[in-house]
Amino acid sequence: MKNLAVAFSVLCVQLCYAQNVYLSKIEKTHDNKDKFLYKKAETITGAEYLGEIEVQGFSNDDAAVFSLIYKKAKEIGANTFSFKPFENINGIPQPINPANYKMALYYTPKENLAGQKGMLYIFASSDKDQKININKKDYVLTPRSYLTKDIISGEVYTISTKKLLGATIRVQAKNHDENLYFQVSSAKVKSDTSGTGGLNLKSGDIIGLERSYADFLSLIYVQNKQ
Incomplete structure (x- = not known):
């Protein structure tokens, strides 16, 4: 019984820290082979909307979470992303919650990507x-x-x-x-x-x-x- 209780406690801890990453919407796909996944600036034009990713649950292992996001994004050919805020009942966009958030995915031609600022x-x-x-x-x-x-x-x-x-x-x-x-x-x-x-x-x-x-x-x- 003691071993069973310990195993149950470990499972509960894992569930508390589990983070699910999935494609919540697929509008279209793109066949580009770009290896990068950059954040899309608001000023960027010519970005083609492909779909959305939703992340549920909190994790301190940010590298592992990004790896999952990257793989999902590449399934539909995305090379850029942006934060897609949830809205409250009054339609007001909410700030990002690291335990549950959405990202919009795009394909953006390389020539349209904004330059960096140093x-x-x-x-x-x-x-x-x-x-x-x-x-x-x-x-x-x-x-x-x-x-x-x-x-x-x-x-x-x-x-x-x-x-x-x-x-x-x-x-x-x-x-x-x-x-x-x-x-x-x-x-x-x-x-x-x-x-x-x-x-x-x-x-x-x-x-x-x-x-x-x-x-x-x-x-x-x-x-x-x-």
Whole structure:
């Protein structure tokens, strides 16, 4: 009976943290072979609506959730997405709820994708506040948040986790309209070798992110104004 009770408790915990990702609507499909899945800016024109994804349930494993979203999006040939808010009874759009949200999927010709703005993105990933230092200035990242800094062409950015055995990296954008994406992690994070969304650079507890995954995090995380 004791073993049965333990097994039941484990099952309950798994159910509490289960997250379902499914295609809730398919309008049409596209046969493109694009490997990316970028967030669609409101100013983008020529995007072809393909369908919708709904995510139900909360999970702290954002990389695993994005991998599921990526696979579903590629089933219908999507290369861009946008947040599709639920509406309350008065028809007012609601802010994103990480435990239940929708994403609209599109195919957007590459030539129509908006250029980047030259921003440095730093994402948190722990369950507690994290202190970081960027070019000798201290910041605090709250859980599941991110901050951005304008990139100055030619400037080198030194990012440190301010820990005894923490990481320090120095990065420089190749041009003024290139974005740089990093995540600060207090836990050990494995690189994604599947080519579907991931993590392609690692230095201690500072991880370089591929743009598709970073775009997803910027949707479900809260921007930290500092």
